[in-house]
Amino acid sequence: MAKEMMDLKKFKSILFEERKRLEEKEHRIDRRNSSASESGELGDLSDYDNHPADAATETENRTKDLAFDENINEMIGQIDEALRKIEDGTYGMCDRCGGQINPARLDAIPYATLCIDCQDIVEELG
Numbered sequence: 058m059a060k061e062m063m064d065l066k067k068f069k070s071i072l073f074e075e076r077k078r079l080e081e082k083e084h085r086i087d088r089r090n091s092s093a094s095e096s097g098e099l100g101d102l103s104d105y106d107n108h109p110a111d112a113a114t115e116t117e118n119r120t121k122d123l124a125f126d127e128n129i130n131e132m133i134g135q136i137d138e139a140l141r142k143i144e145d146g147t148y149g150m151c152d153r154c155g156g157q158i159n160p161a162r163l164d165a166i167p168y169a170t171l172c173i174d175c176q177d178i179v180e181e182l183g
């Protein structure tokens with residue numbers, strides 16, 4: 058085993074925590090969206106307690122939530138992928154070039170599946 062050992066257990070628990078957090082967030086948004094469309098109420102979300110909603114603000118918030126919701130789904134997908142890679146023993150390897158992802162990058166973004174170079178390339182290609 059010449060390869061440097063990574064603290065997979067640590068990353069795994071970080072990923073699980075993050076996933077849980079995102080799922081809770083997603084459920085809150087879902088609940089608010091459905092209760093808002095059914096009864097016109099915003100639900101019990103304390104974030105919005107200080108913002109009595111006029112119609113425009115409410116629409117705006119809901120639009121933001123939808124975008125945010127998609128983002129959450131995407132992130133959960135990335136986290137699942139990272140967890141799968143931990144099981145596979147390929148965690149920390151770049152999906153694109155197969156190189157090792159910088160551990161500092163993984164500390165910042167535990168669900169990163171690309172090294173910083175490939176991430177740049179992919180983003181440039183759009």
Ligand SMILES: [Zn+2]
Pocket residue numbers: 151152153154155156171172173174175176
């Ligand atoms: Zn790469």
